Amino acid sequence: MRQSLREAVRKEALKESKVTEPIAPASAPTSAQVRYRPLTADDLTAAHELSMAVKWPHRREDWEFALNLGAGVAAEDDSGVIGTALRWEFGAGHGALGMVIVSPEQQGRGIGRDLMTLTVDALAERTTFLNATPAGLPLYEKFGFKAIGSIHQHQGAGGAHPPVVALAPGERIRPLGARDPERLAALWSHAAGYDRAPVLEALLQVAEGVVLARDGEPIGFAIMRRFGRGHVIGPVVAPHAEGAKALISHWLGANEGKFTRIDVTGDSGLSDWLDELGLPKVDSVVTMARGETPRADGRGQVFAITNQALG
Known part of the structure; x- marks a missing residue:
């Protein structure tokens, strides 16, 4: 039965x-x-x-x-x-x-x-992902999930004016254009190692986005939307940490003085920087996978996720 x-x-x-x-x-x-x-x-x-x-x-x-x-x-x-x-x-x-x-x-x-x-x-x-609190970890391990990373949750109203981040020659932050969504979905999917297009399409119905461009062509992006107690920044995809910082600084400036949350990956290298900006780390969770871990192709990195449920 x-x-x-x-x-x-x-x-x-x-x-x-x-x-x-x-x-x-x-x-x-x-x-x-x-x-x-x-x-x-x-x-x-x-x-x-x-x-x-x-x-x-x-x-x-x-x-x-x-x-x-x-x-x-x-x-x-x-x-x-x-x-x-x-x-x-x-x-x-x-x-x-x-x-x-x-x-x-x-x-x-x-x-x-x-x-x-x-x-x-x-x-x-399907290879399945989740982000586990310490309380849920033992249950998820029984279902065959294994730790593959971590997520650090930062949030607050921000204590310092977000800095202007210097970008490489030819790089700039610009508004998201009508031709960008398909290219941004490809950037995110390559950086994550699996299809992210449906999530991006849904996000762009309720959120705002900016693009990191090099000589006019998208090489990264960041989304901000209403979520929880205020706003959340994520995903953030970029080819390098300075690009991710520039994208995040843009949204922190636009949302200055308001409650903002961002969930950065454990290998992003951004936690100390966010602490200094007045967005302290308030929690960490374990990223787990059941099945073969996807491999990014090196064309970009996911510095911040959409949220802990959707990745």
Whole structure:
């Protein structure tokens, strides 16, 4: 019976990339009263309340953006939604999962394990990424996820005026143009090692972007949008650290005195610089992957991610 449930979930996920019928985890839930079903737009208010209960900063609009890009599972009992997990597909070979939350009052019942089982199975054989808090690390390791990096969360209203960063001759920061999105998606995908075009397309519907250009041609970019307590800068993609700093400084100047968050990669080398600018590091998480780690092609580097769920 358990194997048939697992296969049913896997086949449905492969067919539509979204579960459309009530589902059950491959292993029996700890409590028969817990039910699992697709997360829908009607659940966004309840999901937002869950994230507030665990002190995550997401707005309801942030949940809506994330769900519209992917699909999710809700755990519920007679009291309502008590757990969530979201997933996203990036091309045929990669995906991510996040927003795995269980109500504090319901933790310890195996609900998080069941949500993970359903989400991992739905992503099938894709290399899958997530960013893990220390509390979630043991559970993710049981599902075969291995550490491949880290993310440092910096935020604040900024204490110092952002500096003007000197760029190489021929390089400048300019507004994003109508012809840029396709080229920026390629830059990001090459730097990440997997398809980032759908995420960029969605971001540009709700965010602003600037381009780092060399002799007029894009070589990097940075996005800023509303998120959580204020604004978030990310992704930031550039061929070198000075280019990333120039892009970030542009947005810090535009948002000076307002709450701003940026999640930089552990190998970005930007944490000390951000601390000096009045955006202290407030948290770090472990980047994990299940499957073959993608390889960037050296044409650029991801210095900051979109957010910890979407990468």
